[in-house]
Amino acid sequence: MALLVVDNLSVGYQGQKGYLQALEGISFSLEAGKSLGFVGESGCGKTTLGMAVMRLMPSNGFIRNGRIIFDGEDLLEKTDEEMRRIRWQKIAMIFQSAMNALNPVHRVCNQIVEAIVTHSPLIDKKEAYEQVRDLFQLVGLPENRIRDYPHQYSGGMKQRAIIAMALACNPQLIIADEPTTALDVIVQDQILDEIKNIQTELNISVIYISHDISIVADVCHHIGVMYAGQLVEYGAREEVFNNPMHPYTRALLSSYPTLTGEKSHLMPIPGEAPNLINPPSGCRFSDRCAEARETCRRNHSVWLELAPTHKVLCHQCGKNCGQ
Amino acid sequence: MEHVEETILEFDGIVKKYKTRAFLFGARGQDVVALNEINIKITRGEIFGLVGESGSGKTTAGRLIVRLEEPERGKIYLDGNEITGLKGKISKDYSRKVQMIFQDPYQSLNPQLSVYDTISEPLIIHKIGNGKARENVVLQTMKSVGLSPPHDFAHRFPHQLSGGQRQRIAIARAMVLNPEFVVADEPTSMLDASMSAQIFNILLDMRKQFNVTILFITHSLAAARYLCERIAVMYRGNLMETGPADDVLKNPKHPYTQALIDALPKFGNSRDVNRYDTLLRSERVPSEHIGCPFFLRCSCADQIKCSHEKPPLMRLGDSHSVACFYAEP
Numbered sequence A: 001m002a003l004l005v006v007d008n009l010s011v012g013y014q015g016q017k018g019y020l021q022a023l024e025g026i027s028f029s030l031e032a033g034k035s036l037g038f039v040g041e042s043g044c045g046k047t048t049l050g051m052a053v054m055r056l057m058p059s060n061g062f063i064r065n066g067r068i069i070f071d072g073e074d075l076l077e078k079t080d081e082e083m084r085r086i087r088w089q090k091i092a093m094i095f096q097s098a099m100n101a102l103n104p105v106h107r108v109c110n111q112i113v114e115a116i117v118t119h120s121p122l123i124d125k126k127e128a129y130e131q132v133r134d135l136f137q138l139v140g141l142p143e144n145r146i147r148d149y150p151h152q153y154s155g156g157m158k159q160r161a162i163i164a165m166a167l168a169c170n171p172q173l174i175i176a177d178e179p180t181t182a183l184d185v186i187v188q189d190q191i192l193d194e195i196k197n198i199q200t201e202l203n204i205s206v207i208y209i210s211h212d213i214s215i216v217a218d219v220c221h222h223i224g225v226m227y228a229g230q231l232v233e234y235g236a237r238e239e240v241f242n243n244p245m246h247p248y249t250r251a252l253l254s255s256y257p258t259l260t261g262e263k264s265h266l267m268p269i270p271g272e273a274p275n276l277i278n279p280p281s282g283c284r285f286s287d288r289c290a291e292a293r294e295t296c297r298r299n300h301s302v303w304l305e306l307a308p309t310h311k312v313l314c315h316q317c318g319k320n321c322g323q
Numbered sequence B: 001m002e003h004v005e006e007t008i009l010e011f012d013g014i015v016k017k018y019k020t021r022a023f024l025f026g027a028r029g030q031d032v033v034a035l036n037e038i039n040i041k042i043t044r045g046e047i048f049g050l051v052g053e054s055g056s057g058k059t060t061a062g063r064l065i066v067r068l069e070e071p072e073r074g075k076i077y078l079d080g081n082e083i084t085g086l087k088g089k090i091s092k093d094y095s096r097k098v099q100m101i102f103q104d105p106y107q108s109l110n111p112q113l114s115v116y117d118t119i120s121e122p123l124i125i126h127k128i129g130n131g132k133a134r135e136n137v138v139l140q141t142m143k144s145v146g147l148s149p150p151h152d153f154a155h156r157f158p159h160q161l162s163g164g165q166r167q168r169i170a171i172a173r174a175m176v177l178n179p180e181f182v183v184a185d186e187p188t189s190m191l192d193a194s195m196s197a198q199i200f201n202i203l204l205d206m207r208k209q210f211n212v213t214i215l216f217i218t219h220s221l222a223a224a225r226y227l228c229e230r231i232a233v234m235y236r237g238n239l240m241e242t243g244p245a246d247d248v249l250k251n252p253k254h255p256y257t258q259a260l261i262d263a264l265p266k267f268g269n270s271r272d273v274n275r276y277d278t279l280l281r282s283e284r285v286p287s288e289h290i291g292c293p294f295f296l297r298c299s300c301a302d303q304i305k306c307s308h309e310k311p312p313l314m315r316l317g318d319s320h321s322v323a324c325f326y327a328e329p
Helices: A046-054 A080-086 A108-119 A125-139 A155-167 A185-202 A213-219 A237-242 A247-254 A294-298 A315-322 B058-065 B088-097 B115-125 B131-144 B150-154 B163-175 B193-210 B221-227 B245-250 B255-263
Strands: A004-015 A018-030 A035-039 A061-070 A091-094 A173-177 A205-210 A222-227 A230-236 A303-307 A310-313 B007-019 B031-043 B047-052 B073-078 B098-101 B181-185 B213-218 B230-235 B238-244
Touching: A004 A046, A018 A046, A018 A061, A018 A222, A018 A230, A035 A046, A035 A213, A046 A061, A046 A091, A046 A173, A046 A205, A091 A155, A108 A125, A108 A155, A125 A155, A125 A185, A155 A185, A185 A205, A185 A213, A185 B255, A205 A213, A222 A237, A222 A247, A230 A237, A230 A247, A247 B193, A294 A315, B007 B058, B007 B213, B031 B047, B031 B058, B031 B213, B031 B238, B047 B058, B047 B193, B047 B221, B058 B098, B058 B181, B058 B213, B088 B098, B098 B163, B115 B131, B115 B150, B115 B163, B131 B150, B131 B163, B131 B193, B163 B193, B193 B213, B193 B221, B213 B221, B221 B245, B230 B245, B230 B255, B238 B245, B238 B255
Parallel strands: A035 A205, A035 A222, A091 A173, A173 A205, B047 B213, B047 B230, B098 B181, B181 B213
Antiparallel strands: A004 A018, A004 A061, A222 A230, A230 A310, A303 A310, B007 B031, B007 B073, B230 B238
């Protein structure tokens, strides 16, 4: 059975200029022990998706409809108190900027101990401290740095401390929101490796959220491509990268410089993402899509299954396949 | 471009140190060596890539060129003229010829100036043209960086624009003086992938249109491969490897360059690339001697030689040089 099923999730923000549809009709499922990556440009709603699953919406954010079923239970029907118990115990999050996620005036170990003690009241501080030692070993931090303050850590070490904190209560699911954005390539590689190892060792599911398509391609089993609040293509890693179907996925791939293969001219995507306060009625990518027809602009796009695990939200793809 | 190889900019033994502040108790102020004996020659009309991790000194090199900093030792030449320690009018003339595009378009633009004012400011400072002529130049430059029609953008302010548009304004501001040399300091690190591709293509286009030489500072090897003819890889203020971009990236000789390539996420058809595995999993204990800067993390290092002696930059091929004792051609 799937660990997490998100079904037709719609989320919006009430802003001064009107209601902004940050997410519309998102559906996916995630098996235990697997990893799933969401890619898209900034503003496509990928962070909102992570926050919605944690139910950590700001006061002007609303989950309008849909279901988030985690381990057989609908998270949207939980009370705030029940949700507090699920957070960190079962679903943990690695936040976007590790540099700012740690409290600068507390020692790193005390911050992790606090997370453990808050969420598992049965554990006393001494035991928790021992657990932190184990966690440090697990994420590859030297033990003699356990009582340091965050400013004494390098960027990579802070990121490792954040991962240790996310693992503190043995969660079943970790949501990693841009876990390596501010890091150098070598450190990034080490951190991603670390998450991958821990994932297989402890059989945790991970949702990666990133704007960098190469990171997602490196670490995830399944990939969801997001555009303007919608999931536009979803499938296994090989399917999406070897056989990208949605024009946006293809455009994204061809705008990305690679180190190997033919040095081809990069094709930037023309135009800008649509305003989500008043989104276009048809396909949201139609204004920037070279293959768009009149039907794309008028009608809602529909999901098309190319393979049992590979689906795409596009009018034209279906016709191309039919030919 | 191949016909005349004329050096436009030269770094000759540049050393730059920063002093850290001494604390009241404990450690005394220590020097941080940002650049250590750097020699680079950049040919007219090329895009030269400076690649490295943060803290490798690549931004410092860029700042030295536009004279935001002065080197501790060594000389920088533009067109054969020494530029270190210029003063007064000559200095101002120089700054017209050399411009910089900064990393973060969210911070490098003055929020109180409209797009038109931002781009025309350099012309006013250097007293170039009069009202009408300036307007033409500004609008023309805006068009060439893809801000078209320029009249739509001229009276907007930075907060009304996206990151990609802001960075295009920064490029226009640098190009409006028709400089000979532009330093582009990670111009796309704050932008999305599709926006980056636009900026890359604009830089290529600028080079073609204005025949400007560009120093492209980046941490992304893939971007360097796409844009640059030649690249230099830096590590902790030292030049580790330099040569034609394709050569260095396809056939890296220095263990550090190899480690960088290993660390890139692999996807698509690059999955089957063989690994070099030159990075040690745990760092060595530092020795008192100053040897190769990469010694502490290098798996190929020789305990005796590499820890005592700093390898010089040695020529391997026509223009491919490596600072490693064990690099083979």
